[in-house]
Amino acid sequence: MKQAQDWSRTRLAMAGVGGVGGLSLWALVELLPDLIDNARLLLVLFIVVIGFFVVLMSLVGPNPVRRSVLPALGLSSVVAMLSLLASFRFAALEPFVDAVHPAAAVFIIYLVATPFISVRLEHGRAHQLDYDKLFQTAWGMIVRALAAVLFTWLFWGVVFLSDALLGLVGLNIIEEILEIEAMPFVINGTVLGLAIAVAHEWRAYVSPHLVLRLFRLLVPVVVPILALFLVALVLSGLDDAWKFFSETALLTGVAIGGITLVTVSVDRDAGHQVTLRWMVWMVRALAVLLLPVALLALWGISVRVLQYGWTPPRVLAALCVVNVLIYGLVYAVLALSRGAWMERLRRANVALALWSLALAALWLTPVMDAEKLSADAQLERILEGRATPDQAAVWELTHEWGRAGQQALDTLRTTADYPARTQILALIERAEQSDSQWDFQDEIKQQKVPEQAQELLAMVPVYPEGQSLPQRAFEGLHSYQMGRVRKGCETLTDDGAPGCLFLIVPFHPESGLTEGLLIYKTDRDTLEVRGYWLEDGVLVGGVRPGTLIPGTREDIAETALRDIREGNYEIKPAQVNVLTLGDTAIFPNN
Template sequence: MQQTDDWSKTRIEMSAVGVAGGGATWWLVEVLPDLLSNDRLGLLISMSVLGVFLVTMAMMGPVRLGRAVLGGLGLSLGIALLTFWASFRFDSASAFFEGGHPAAAVLVLYLVGIPFLLVMLEHGRGAWKDYAALFQTAWTIIVRFLAAGLFTAIVWGVLFLSNALLELVHISVIEDVLDVDPVPFVISGGVFGLALAVAFEWRDYISPHLLLRLLRLLVPMVMPVLALFLLAVLSNGLENVVQFGSQTGLLTAVAIGGITLVTVSVDRDAAHQVRARVLRWSVRILAVLLLPLAGLAVWGIGVRVAEYGWTPERLLAALSVGMVVLYGGSYAVLVLFPGNWAARLRGVNIALALLSVGLAVLWLTPVLNAERIAARSQVARILSGQVRPDQAALWEFAHKWGGAGQQALADLRARPDYPNRAEILAWAAKAEQSDTRYQYSKRAPDPAGPEPAVQLARLVPLRPQGATLPPGAFSALPKWRVSRAIEACQRVFDDGRPGCVYLQMAFLPHLSEPQGVLLLRETDTRVRGYIYVLRDGRLERDALLADWTTGIGATLPADTIQKVLEGAFQTEPAQVNVLKIGERALFPDN
C-alpha cells in the first residue's frame, strides 16, 4: 500500500473543495439566473467556476492544492472565454448550446487538456512529451472519477434507505435536512471529493491497470468482426457502399473504439504493452483494418455532403472522420514497418491529441464557424436550384444557426432572381412563424393540381406490363412531391429511358386498395422507393421502401430502375410481400 504521510490533510482538503464545488453549483443553478439578465455573462461565470472545481479535483493529490487551483483557473478561464466569444454567433448563450456541437469542443478541451496540464505541473514543462506519464495520468483520472462517482451513488442509496427506515418510526430528520436547498449539492460534492482523496491514497490498488487489461481482451473479438465486415463490403461490390452514407456515425464510433483498443494495447511503454503473440498480431491487424474502415466513413460523410450540403453537425462529423483517418492511416503505416512499431504509435498519439485540441480551439473561433459554413453551403444549393423549397434548410436558418442563419434569410430575400424564389420565400416565412421543426414540416403547401400531375403521369412508365393508373392519380400529391418525381424522371439514362418507374404490387395482401412503389432516380447514382396506396382514384404516400435485412430505408443503385423496366424483379411472401430486385429484398417501412 502506498499512502501519503499527510493523508488526513488530503482528505480534508479534497472534501472541502468538493463541498465548495457543490455549493457553487447550487448557487449557479438556483441564484445566479435571478441576479443576471444577461445569460451570456452567466455562461462565462458558470463555465469559469465549474471548470476551476473540475480541474482542481482532477489534479489534487498529484499536485498541491494551490498549484491545482491556479492550473484549473488558467485552463477553465481560457475555455470559458473561448466559449463566451463563440456564443456571440447567436442572440443568446442558451441558443448557442442547443445545437450540441459547442459542448463537444469543450469536452475535448477538458478531456485532452487536463492530462497535459497535470503532467507539466507534476513533472515539469517538458513533460508534455512524456507519453508514459500522459497515458498513466489520463487513465488514472478516469478511474478515480469513476470510483468517486460510484461511491457517491452508493452514499445516496444509503441515505435514501436510511430515510425510508426512519420514516417507519415517523422520524424525518434526514428528509428535513435534504430539503434544505444547497444540502444535496454540498453532500454530493463533499462525498465525491473524499472519494477522490481515498482513491489517490490507495492508488496502488485503485489503478487503471485492471481496466486496461480487460479492454485488451476485446481485441481478438473485435478484429475478426471488423475483418469480416470489410470482406463482406468488398465481396458485395462497391455499388452497395452508397448505403453507408446514413451510417457514418456508426462507422466512426467503431473506428474510435478500434483506436482505443490499439492504444490501450501498446500501453504506456514497452514494459507494459501486450506480450502474448496472439494479442500482438491481433493488435497489428486491427490497426491495419482501421484505415479501410475510416475510408468508408469518409465515403459516407462525402455522400451526405454531396447530396445535402454542409450542416454544423456534418462539419463536426467530417472533422471527427478526418481525425479517424489520421489515426487509421498512421497506425496502418507504422505497424507494417519492422521495428518498434508500438513506440512509433505512442509518438503519433501525442501529436494527434494536440491536433484535436487545436481543432477544438478553432471550432470556438471564427476560423471554424460551423453555422456560417453551413449557411453558405445551403444558400449556394438554393441559388443553384439543387434543393427543393420544402427541403431547404430554411427552418434551420430561422431558428438553429444564429446570426449566420438570419443573414442567409436576408440574402435570399435580397437576391432578385434564382430558381423557385417565390416558393423559397413562402417557405422562409412559414419557417419564421414555426417554433418547432414539427410545426414547420406540417405546414404543407397546396396540392400539385392538374398540370404537373398530368406531366408526371406521362413521364412515369408502369410495371408490370399492362398495369394502369386512373386519370389524375397523381393530382392529390403535394406540389413538391410531384416536382421531385418529375425531376427524377427527367434524369434519364444513357439509353433515353426515364429515371423513374411505378411498379404495382400488393405489399400488404390484406389491403383491398391497389398498392405500388414509385422508384425515383434522385441523383445520378442513387435510387429511392416510396410506397403508395390508391384510394378513390388518387395515390397517397404510405411508406418508405426499406431493406428487408436491415430495416433501414433502402438506398439503391441507379440500375435498379433499369432492372424493373426490363422485368428483372420478383415478389416473395414474408410477413408482408417482399420485392426482390437482384439480391436485395425490399419492403415498406412505416
C-alpha cells in the same frame, strides 16, 4: 503515521473542494439567473466555475490543492473565453446552447488538456510530453472519476434507504435535511470529492491496469470481425458501399473504438505493452485495418455532403472523420514499419493528442465557424437551383444557424432571380411565423396533400371492380398516413400486384354512406387495415376495425389482398348480441 496524516489532509481538502463546488453549482442554477440578466455573462460564469472545480478535483491527489488552483482556473477561463467568442455567432444565447457541438469541443479540451497540466505540475516541464506519465495520468483520472461516481451513487442509495427506514418510525430527519435548498448539491460534491481522494490513496488497487487488461481481451474479437467486414465488402464488388453515407457515425465509432484498443495495447512503455507474439500481430493488424474503416467513413460523409450540402452536424462529423483518418494513416504506416513500431506509435500519440486539442479549440473560433460554412453552402445550393424548396434548409437558416443564417436569408430576399424564388420566400415567411420545426414541416407537408392525394388515387386499386373513389377522396388522409399507404402500394405482393387496395363494403346500408376498408402492406410484412367513409367526397375515419373473434389480430394475412382481388370474400350480417341503450348498440371491440 505521517502518510495517514497526509491522507487525512487530502481527504478533508477534496471534501471541501467538492462541497464548495456543489454549493457553487447550486448558486449558478438557483441564484445567479435572478441576479444577472446578461445571458452571456452567465455562460462565462457557468463554464469557469464548473470547469474550475472539475479540473481542480482531477488535479488534486497527485498534486496539492494550492498548486492546482491557478492551472484549473486558467484552463477554465480560456475555455470560457473561447465559448463566449463562439456564442457571438448567434444573436441570442439559446440557439448557441441548443447547437450542442460547442459543448463537444469544450469536453474535448478538458479531456485532453487536463492530463498535460497534471503531468507538468507533478513532474515538471521537462516531462510534460512524456507519454509514459501522460498515459498513466490520463487513465488514472478516468478510473478515479468512475470509482467516485459509482460510490456517490451508492451513497445516495444508502441515504434513501435510511430515510425510508427511519420513516417507518416517524422520523423524517434525513428528508428535512435534504429539503434545505443547497444541501443535496453540497452533500453530493462533498461525497464525490472524498471518494476521489480515497481512490487516489488506494491507487495501487484502484488502478487502470485491470481496465486496460480487460480492453486488450477485445482485440482478438474485433480484428476478425473487421477483417470479415472488409473482405465481404470487397467480394461484393463494393456494391454495398453506397449504404455507408447514412452510417458514417457507426463507422467513425468503430474506428475510435479501434484506436482506443490499439492505444491500450501498446500501453505506456515497452515494459507494459502486449508481448505475446500472436497478440502483437493482432494489434498490428488492428492498426492497419483502421485505415480502410476511416476511408469508408470519409466516403460516407462525402456522399452525404455532396447530396445535401453542409450543416453544422455534418461539419463536425467531417472533422471527426478527418481526425480519425489521420490516426488511421499514422497507425497503419507505423504498424507496417520495422523495428520498435509500438514505441514510435506512443510518441505519435502525443502529437495526435495535441492536434486534437488544437482542433477542438479552433472549433470555437471564427476559423471553424460551422454555422457560417453551412449557411454559405446552403445559400449557394438554393441560388444555383441544386436544392428544391423541399430540400432547402429554410428552418435551419431562420432559427438554428445564427447571424450567418440571417445573412443568408437577407441575400435570398434581395437577390432578384434564382430558381423557385417565390416558393423559397414563402417558406422563409412561414418559418419565421412557426413556433417549432415540427409545425413548420407539418404545414409544408399538408400543403402538398392535394397533389399527393391525386398520386395516391392513381396507385390504389378499388374493389369490387368497376367501383371508384372521388377525385378528392384521399385528401382526408394526413400526409404521414398517405406516405405509409404509398409505401405499402410500392411494396408488391408475391404475385406482383400492388400491396394496397380499397374495398368498398356497405357496413351500414341504412346510412347511405360509401364505406370501405383501406388495406396496405407495412414494414413488418403485415397488412394494416383502416376503416373509412366518404363525406363531401373525402375519406374520413381511419379507424382500425374491431374484430368479432376474440384474439384475432387487427392486421390480416397477406393472402387477403389476393382473395379480395379475386372476389373470394362475402359480406354478411354479423351474428352477435349487442347491448342496446336507446339508439346506441354496444359490443366488444367496436
